[in-house]
Amino acid sequence: MIKLDFSVTIAFFLFISLLLVFLKWVIYNYSKEDEAHPSLQVTQCPYCTHLFFDFGKSLYKTCPNCKSLITLQDESNKKG
Numbered sequence: 001m002i003k004l005d006f007s008v009t010i011a012f013f014l015f016i017s018l019l020l021v022f023l024k025w026v027i028y029n030y031s032k033e034d035e036a037h038p039s040l041q042v043t044q045c046p047y048c049t050h051l052f053f054d055f056g057k058s059l060y061k062t063c064p065n066c067k068s069l070i071t072l073q074d075e076s077n078k079k080g
Contacts, residue, residue: 041053043070045063047063047066048065
């Protein structure tokens with residue numbers, strides 16, 4: 001029979017559980033294929049030209065600087 005100290009056993013189980021959580025987190029982050037690159041989610045307000053990140057998927061965005069409501073149509077006019 002293998003004799004282990006109680007503190008070594010607790011340390012071993014904590015290490016294994018933290019390792020499993022870390023591996024699950026890494027696999028979860030690399031399995032996201034539908035998320036766009038953060039640089040593609042930068043929005044420019046057509047009214048005050050403030051640049052901000054928009055990670056939401058709603059049709060309406062609110063500029064944090066001037067609080068104006070930006071619609072999808074406003075962004076298409078901005079692009080050309």
